[in-house]
Amino acid sequence: MSYCVNPTCPHPENALQDLVCAACGHALRLRDRYRASRPLGKGGFGATFLAADEGLPGNPSCVIKQLRPNTQSASVLKMARELFEREATTLGRIGNHPQIPRLLDYFEEQSNFYLVQEYVEGETLKQEYERRGVFNETEIRKVLTEILPALGFMHNNGVIHRDIKPANIIRRRQDGQLVLIDFGAVSSQVNKTTIDEDDEDPSGLLTNFAIGTPGFAPPEQMAMRPVFSSDIYATAMCCMYLMTGRSPKDFPHDPFTGEINWKSQVQVSENLKAVFDKMLQQAVTQRFRSAAEVLAAIDTKPAQAPDAGAMQSISSGSQYQSATQPKPSPPNSRIQAGVRSSTANTDFGSGMFTTADNTRSQAKTGDLKGGRRVIVEYGHGKRNFTNQELSKVSLGSASLAGIVMSRSKLVEADLCHADLTNASFQGANMAQAKLSGTNLRDAKMQRVILFKADLGSASLIQADLREANLQSAYMSKTDLTGANLSGANLKGAYMTQANLRGTNLCGADLKGAKVSDEQLAVAKTNWATIRPDGSKRLF
Known part of the structure; x- marks a missing residue:
């Protein structure tokens, strides 16, 4: 239509x-x-x-x-x-x-x-709440660690969003990543004195777009004096909505200070409670100044572990760092790189682990325990992890060059920014795995399943992906120079700005893929290559 x-x-x-x-x-x-x-x-x-x-x-x-x-x-x-x-x-x-x-x-x-x-296809966090109900602490921590790097990137570029709310954060269906939308109110400096005194604003245009959304916006923003931490306040209010379903305007508040009485409405660990307490300070001087500070506070273990009541809403993936152990790596690099991390207590890059001995999380195969085991055993010289059950394992930023994980199950695994040079994943099931920014140069990945996987900005130079299933995979800016994708299933793959110079696409199925003729012109194709429009051509 x-x-x-x-x-x-x-x-x-x-x-x-x-x-x-x-x-x-x-x-x-x-x-x-x-x-x-x-x-x-x-x-x-x-x-x-x-x-x-x-x-x-x-x-x-x-x-x-x-x-x-x-x-x-x-x-x-x-x-x-x-x-x-x-x-x-x-x-x-x-x-x-x-x-x-x-x-x-x-x-x-x-x-x-x-x-x-x-176009970002998916549902907003508001729609997600309306569909599935309240978020628990683990999910809220994940929201924070995903959205704060994007906020930090904006703030580092001198931009204040000014309208952070659940309806303006969308979970991209292709890779599950949170995306900020609606920048109509950014850095606006509009107030009543800028229009004629006898003019009216019946549409509410100036109020809605110059100030933000009442309840989510902090006092200084409503007074037309926004600062970077105004977005931090609004992010915390988003979390309050997701944990309770209540609009910020419906929360009880102190009539003398104006502070929101949110603590009686949610049940979270002492660590996260302290983080929210500082994010929601009415006074700008008492609030976190940057997204990096919030991430650092989330990564820090409180003096005592939360009691059992507070832990009821925390799933098995949440861990706390011992106060006597090394501090986590600084979050600044995550902000600059835009890397999502829900496992900040584990330093995969160095192979050292700072998980508290008294953690109450119940580790199971496929969660952080699986990631620790792989890295520890790899550090002791083991390279062959064939036929392993490692779904949802977290190996982000790990250095695992030459590792063999053929026929292993790595569904929804987090391998973002890992070094997997010359690794072998032949026949592995890596559906919906996160591999953004990962180095897979010279990797052997014949018949690997990467259905709906996130390979954005990954390096797959000279990788062997013959007959791989990359249907609906996200491959924006992926470097596939010289890679072999002959016979691969690339239906619906998002390949905008992917480097296809010398890529072997003979016999590959690209029906519905987002890829330009200019990109395909530098790749190797033949009569059996199915073009994005479903046709075949002689070359």
Whole structure:
């Protein structure tokens, strides 16, 4: 279906092949390439649409954001345009991050302004809560350790998001990674004195987009004086919502100080309680100053382990570090690299482990215990781990060059940024594994299952991936120089900006894959290669 983006169109739905709206005569392809298919949302500021980019092979999905203030006030329109342009400028500056949608285009057409962004398919944390219910402590810790690096990246680029809330954090379906969306309020410096005194703002545009969402935004932001830690406060309030289902405005508060009485509403460990206590300080000077500080506090074990009552909501993956043992590695590197880590108490890079002897977590095969065992045994010279059950194992940042894990089960394993040079995973089941930034140069991976795996920015130079199952895998910016993917299943794989120079794709199935003709032109293909559009060609 083609959807007309004209705000006054009485019947916006049209046939897919139509070029002009039958109801209003408005062109159905913006800039002669973007075709909207359905609305995603709208408000006083504008509207967003799911669209297809018909200017690229395979018509990849994207999101069109249209400036659409529902008032004709010249001053409000001017302010809305400034906010819109600021969002475009900001996304252009900070969009090179896996947890921030990339800005693809920005243009004006028929007196309307449009942003075109990378489409992130998935559900927001708000939708996830509504579907499955409250989050436990382990899940909340994972949310924090995933979203804080993205916040730190933004803040390091001088940007304050200003509208952090569950509806603006989406879990990408392709790899399960949390992504920040809706940058319409970033770094805005709008207040009432900037518009004419006799102008009104009936749409609530300035309030909604210049200040943020009441309840999630801290006092200084509501007073038009946001700081970086304003996003930290809002992140904590997101967690409160996920753990209770209550809007921040519904929490009891101290009538004298204005502080939210959240401690009586949630049951978490003393460590996490102390972290939230500092994240939610009303006074900016008493709050964490950076995302790095929050991550460091999450990684630090409290003086005493939490009591049994507080531990009831903590699953087996949560561990605490002994106060007498070495401190965890600093989180700054995780922020800069955007690496997610839910196992900060284990230093996989050095092979040293700082898990407290009195931890109450029940380690099972496939969790941290499996990761520790592999690294310890590898350190003692063992290389062959064939036929192991290691689902959900955490080996992130480990140095395991030459390890043999053929036919092992590594479903949902975390191998991000590990060094697996010349490793062997032949016939292994690595469905939905996380391998972003991992070094797999010269790895032997024939017939490996990497269904829906995250291989973003991984190095697979000269890797042997013959007949591998990479269906729906995320391979953006993956380096596949000289890799052998003959006969591989790459249906629906996301290969935008992947390096395919010299890659053997003979007999590979690329139907529905997000890959350009320019990329394929430098790869080796033959008559048996199935193109993204489902066709075969002679080369």
